[in-house]
Amino acid sequence: MKISVVGTGYVGLVTGVTLSDIGHTVTCIDIDNEKIQKMKKGISPIYEPGLDELMSKNIKNKRLYFTNDSSEGFREQEVIYIAVGTPEADNGSADLEFIEKVAIDIAKNLKKDAIVVTKSTVPVGTNEKIQELINLNKDSAIKVEVVSNPEFLKEGSAINDSFNGERIVVGSNSIRAAKVIEKINEPFNIPVFKTDIRSAEMIKYASNAFLATKISYINEVANICSRVGANVEDVSNGMGLDSRIGSEFLNAGIGYGGSCFPKDTKALIHLAGLHNNNFDLLREVVKVNNNQQSIIVDKLIDRLSSINGKKIAVLGLSFKPNTDDMRDAPSLKVIETLLKYNANVIAYDPIAINNAKKVLKHKVLFTESIEEAIDKSDATLILTEWNEVKNIDLKLFSKMNYPLVIDGRNCFDLEKMRYENIEYHSIGRPPIMQSSECIVVQ
Numbered sequence: 001m002k003i004s005v006v007g008t009g010y011v012g013l014v015t016g017v018t019l020s021d022i023g024h025t026v027t028c029i030d031i032d033n034e035k036i037q038k039m040k041k042g043i044s045p046i047y048e049p050g051l052d053e054l055m056s057k058n059i060k061n062k063r064l065y066f067t068n069d070s071s072e073g074f075r076e077q078e079v080i081y082i083a084v085g086t087p088e089a090d091n092g093s094a095d096l097e098f099i100e101k102v103a104i105d106i107a108k109n110l111k112k113d114a115i116v117v118t119k120s121t122v123p124v125g126t127n128e129k130i131q132e133l134i135n136l137n138k139d140s141a142i143k144v145e146v147v148s149n150p151e152f153l154k155e156g157s158a159i160n161d162s163f164n165g166e167r168i169v170v171g172s173n174s175i176r177a178a179k180v181i182e183k184i185n186e187p188f189n190i191p192v193f194k195t196d197i198r199s200a201e202m203i204k205y206a207s208n209a210f211l212a213t214k215i216s217y218i219n220e221v222a223n224i225c226s227r228v229g230a231n232v233e234d235v236s237n238g239m240g241l242d243s244r245i246g247s248e249f250l251n252a253g254i255g256y257g258g259s260c261f262p263k264d265t266k267a268l269i270h271l272a273g274l275h276n277n278n279f280d281l282l283r284e285v286v287k288v289n290n291n292q293q294s295i296i297v298d299k300l301i302d303r304l305s306s307i308n309g310k311k312i313a314v315l316g317l318s319f320k321p322n323t324d325d326m327r328d329a330p331s332l333k334v335i336e337t338l339l340k341y342n343a344n345v346i347a348y349d350p351i352a353i354n355n356a357k358k359v360l361k362h363k364v365l366f367t368e369s370i371e372e373a374i375d376k377s378d379a380t381l382i383l384t385e386w387n388e389v390k391n392i393d394l395k396l397f398s399k400m401n402y403p404l405v406i407d408g409r410n411c412f413d414l415e416k417m418r419y420e421n422i423e424y425h426s427i428g429r430p431p432i433m434q435s436s437e438c439i440v441v442q
């Protein structure tokens with residue numbers, strides 16, 4: 001089938017590439033011409049494991065095309081996917097500016113009947129608005145049907161998630177349109193869950209909010225574990241054995257970040273508010289998450305008494321491993337606090353460093369290696385659980401002025417840290433201390 005995908009970000013590009021890989025002819029459209037030129041050469045503008053290879057393969061097979069000309073991208077297509085951003089507006093709602101522009105653009109350029117599929121995460125009622133906008137701006141002889149098809153991929157494993165997802169949600173008020181989208185996805189061999197448009201839109205927000213709730217829940221449990229001398233890792237493992245609870249998304253840490261959970265939880269609270277529901281539970285989830293980053297900085301200050309002028313190494317900047325995405329990364333909040341207390345921050349990340357430089361500019365010194373970052377530092381903070389960080393030779397910590405490691409992602413085995421004489425604090429697990437006295441570094 002001839003498909004176009006509007007927006008070639010973390011979702012749109014992966015959607016376009018995987019749809020082309022299962023046999024469709026896909027044109028990806030973006031207003032960012034620099035991105036388009038790169039992608040035409042088979043270079044992905046984002047870091048996503050496996051994406052470059054799959055892109056090049058399908059460009060070569062003449063199933064994947066890129067353009068910044070929407071009139072070209074919409075002319076011949078039977079199905080048009082929208083995958084542009086829906087960022088957080090000032091009041092917490094989802095900003096629909098990009099979506100609305102695209103809807104009008106599609107309507108004005110269409111030359112034949114089409115199905116418009118919304119992949120972007122949008123509040124309940126948005127697909128109906130999209131339908132209205134298209135109807136108002138299109139040629140009256142052309143028929144357009146709208147389908148909500150929310151995306152559930154995770155950054156860092158997006159290709160794998162697309163081929164091995166647990167469900168494809170198709171929301172439509174047209175049985176015919178829903179069938180076409182089901183057919184398009186058939187080669188993925190993933191169960192399709194069909195529903196009405198509004199329920200499909202809600203499934204996306206309710207799923208993200210539930211996962212965020214799981215994370216804040218285990219983080220709060222971790223905070224209690226620290227006080228009562230329990231180990232949250234054992235607690236979450238023990239809980240996860242109950243299949244009603246499940247073991248996933250029970251990793252305690254410095255909270256969730258990224259381009260989805262922070263904005264989607266707030267957008268759902270906003271949506272609930274519009275319908276006289278305060279969603280107190282989700283408000284608390286957000287509150288717990290907002291406080292979670294301060295735990296490691298408080299511990300650092302507690303142990304060093306002051307971090308003014310101290311060299312603090314930061315390992316990991318992206319909001320999670322295997323991505324270059326810095327949007328709402330918890331590291332940004334941690335670093336902002338370190339800088340407020342006049343610490344000298346030396347940061348390392350294996351992949352996100354270029355994006356981190358754009359946000360943090362010259363406020364932080366960036367290094368090319370873990371070793372360089374921790375050499376003669378007064379403390380090391382671990383903010384992202386990259387494999388490179390988890391597999392570090394623990395002996396390297398002896399290069400620090402004092403081996404104080406504060407781990408926001410519970411990367412290391414407690415006994416190994418004890419064996420290496422490292423003072424080690426993690427989230428919700430007993431500390432490994434050499435002495436209870438405050439550390440004095442020269």
Ligand SMILES: NC(=O)c1ccc[n+]([C@@H]2O[C@H](COP(=O)([O-])OP(=O)(O)OC[C@H]3O[C@@H](n4cnc5c(N)ncnc54)[C@H](O)[C@@H]3O)[C@@H](O)[C@H]2O)c1
Binds near residue numbers: 011030119260
């Ligand atoms: N990032 C994720 O992991 C993820 C997963 C599931 C759902 N989502 C949702 O998918 C949507 C897209 O997210 P993303 O992270 O891919 O966004 P993104 O910011 O990475 O990409 C959006 C792209 O759309 C392009 N664009 C904007 N306006 C355009 C226009 N008028 N015409 C053509 N292109 C245009 C931008 O240039 C950009 O390349 C959001 O609603 C998000 O909530 C994201």
Ligand SMILES: O=c1ccn([C@@H]2O[C@H](COP(=O)(O)OP(=O)(O)O[C@H]3O[C@H](CO)[C@@H](O)[C@H](O)[C@H]3O)[C@@H](O)[C@H]2O)c(=O)[nH]1
Binds near residue numbers: 156248
């Ligand atoms: O047990 C856990 C799991 C995750 N996180 C954090 O939660 C955030 C989000 O992680 P993850 O969900 O793996 O990545 P995303 O790419 O943001 O994916 C989420 O957001 C996407 C956008 O809506 C959805 O499509 C996915 O299903 C949903 O998992 C990251 O900061 C993680 O560090 C934890 O702190 N503990």
